[in-house]
Amino acid sequence: MRFSGFRVIKEALTGYKGWGPLWRNPEPQPSYDYVIVGGGGHGLATAYHLAKVFKGKRIAVLEKGWLGSGNIGRNTTIIRSNYLLPGNEPFYEFSMKLWENMEQEFNFNAMVSQRGILNLIHTDGQRDAYRRRGNAMLLAGADAELLDREQVRAMYPWLNFDNARFPIKGGLLQRRAGTARHDGVAWGYARGADLLGVDLIQNCEVTGFRIENNRVLGVETSRGHIGAGKVGVAVAGSSGRVMAMAGMRLPIESHVLQAFVSEGLKPVVDGVITFGAGHFYVSQSDKGGLVFGGDIDGYNSYAQRGNLPVIEDVAEGGMALMPAIGRARLLRAWGGIMDMSMDGSPIIDRTPIDGLYLNAGWCYGGFKATPASGYAFAHLLATDRPHETATAYRLDRFNRGHVIDEKGMGAQPNLH
Numbered sequence: 421m422r423f424s425g426f427r428v429i430k431e432a433l434t435g436y437k438g439w440g441p442l443w444r445n446p447e448p449q450p451s452y453d454y455v456i457v458g459g460g461g462h463g464l465a466t467a468y469h470l471a472k473v474f475k476g477k478r479i480a481v482l483e484k485g486w487l488g489s490g491n492i493g494r495n496t497t498i499i500r501s502n503y504l505l506p507g508n509e510p511f512y513e514f515s516m517k518l519w520e521n522m523e524q525e526f527n528f529n530a531m532v533s534q535r536g537i538l539n540l541i542h543t544d545g546q547r548d549a550y551r552r553r554g555n556a557m558l559l560a561g562a563d564a565e566l567l568d569r570e571q572v573r574a575m576y577p578w579l580n581f582d583n584a585r586f587p588i589k590g591g592l593l594q595r596r597a598g599t600a601r602h603d604g605v606a607w608g609y610a611r612g613a614d615l616l617g618v619d620l621i622q623n624c625e626v627t628g629f630r631i632e633n634n635r636v637l638g639v640e641t642s643r644g645h646i647g648a649g650k651v652g653v654a655v656a657g658s659s660g661r662v663m664a665m666a667g668m669r670l671p672i673e674s675h676v677l678q679a680f681v682s683e684g685l686k687p688v689v690d691g692v693i694t695f696g697a698g699h700f701y702v703s704q705s706d707k708g709g710l711v712f713g714g715d716i717d718g719y720n721s722y723a724q725r726g727n728l729p730v731i732e733d734v735a736e737g738g739m740a741l742m743p744a745i746g747r748a749r750l751l752r753a754w755g756g757i758m759d760m761s762m763d764g765s766p767i768i769d770r771t772p773i774d775g776l777y778l779n780a781g782w783c784y785g786g787f788k789a790t791p792a793s794g795y796a797f798a799h800l801l802a803t804d805r806p807h808e809t810a811t812a813y814r815l816d817r818f819n820r821g822h823v824i825d826e827k828g829m830g831a832q833p834n835l836h
């Protein structure tokens with residue numbers, strides 16, 4: 421079944437009888453060539469690219485809950501490639517390019533909207549830092565513009581420009597950045613993978629690994645043993661717990677990150693704005709709700725809900741930036757489990773166990789990475805070599821001291 425405008429009109433005229441489920445609900449087979457653990461964005465994108473680009477066969481995704489029940493359906497939907505360091509920027513720009521073509525490629529409306537992201541500048545030192553970051557982005561083929569105060573005012577006149585503590589002095593704008601409907605991304609990759617023959621198995625929790633002579637032979641699950649040639653783990657906030665079952669201790673801590681949505685309002689924020697003097701960012705959904713968030717909760721947790729101090733902190737950031745937000749009512753808040761790596765950058769690598777591969781450490785930036793992460797992990801699983809944009813994401817970099825310490829990526833080990 422292909423989606424098209426013609427199809428939508430036809431279904432509307434014939435009582436919507438032609439729409440079917442987006443994917444099958446298969447029983448697990450005794451074994452597969454590739455088993456991907458975790459049916460979030462990264463696991464689904466990996467299976468899709470493995471089947472489509474690398475022509476992998478006999479692939480299964482095992483998800484303990486339902487597809488999209490994790491962070492992929494809980495994030496604040498921001499996509500961007502405004503990174504500084506050479507280990508990161510080419511990878512995130514590769515991801516941005518995949519976003520731009522994604523909906524046509526998997527024939528599904530993921531509501532990718534390149535509405536731009538503006539990082540606000542509040543000090544002269546910050547302007548220098550953002551100029552440097554913008555130049556690094558341009559060198560990697562991304563787009564970046566440094567705006568002065570009046571250019572920012574022309575875009576968002578209602579921001580608090582004259583706040584005595586945090587005056588707005590300009591901004592770094594990436595016009596190609598924006599938002600995408602997060603669960604639409606999961607559904608699009610799931611449907612695309614299913615059409616290519618991937619078995620998507622829900623309600624199937626991996627409870628252990630079968631490892632002999634340092635080689636993984638399969639996984640134990642709540643639905644029995646499943647044999648595997650190669651196993652790729654992409655379980656985000658559960659990475660520490662799952663890899664512990666293979667005897668590994670990761671340089672990762674799990675924390676809650678909360679998101680907030682206001683009541684529906686008329687259009688006011690037509691892009692994404694980040695506050696440069698605290699941790700607050702905001703966009704507006706197509707339904708009208710202001711979607712915003714801030715810092716992680718400061719303690720380790722595997723709970724998918726947060727606590728009040730962070731809500732207060734985020735609300736203070738919002739009030740400092742756009743005082744009018746104080747008149748909007750908060751409608752919903754929720755939390756997801758973040759896999760915070762110790763340098764804020766991800767891991768896409770083999771493990772010391774033959775046939776076992778790891779995709780983790782996304783902190784609070786993994787949604788924008790979904791397409792490139794899936795592509796690079798599929799590349800690694802299929803060829804045993806890292807994709808050219810993901811060569812820095814080695815697991816042993818924490819031993820070697822070769823960390824990719826990018827500010828603004830998420831982790832600040834001194835804070836958690």
Ligand SMILES: Cc1cc2nc3c(=O)[nH]c(=O)nc-3n(C[C@H](O)[C@H](O)[C@H](O)COP(=O)(O)OP(=O)(O)OC[C@H]3O[C@@H](n4cnc5c(N)ncnc54)[C@H](O)[C@@H]3O)c2cc1C
Binds near residue numbers: 460492624655
């Ligand atoms: C509130 C919030 C806001 C965010 N905002 C942004 C943003 O604006 N931009 C951005 O780039 N990133 C953002 N992120 C981060 C981003 O959502 C994550 O980094 C990314 O989604 C993680 O990858 P994933 O989609 O594969 O994770 P998940 O969707 O969490 O997938 C992991 C899956 O593994 C499954 N699993 C776990 N254990 C097992 C097991 N034993 N067996 C089988 N399955 C298992 C889980 O059920 C889950 O479905 C945000 C996250 C949160 C929580």
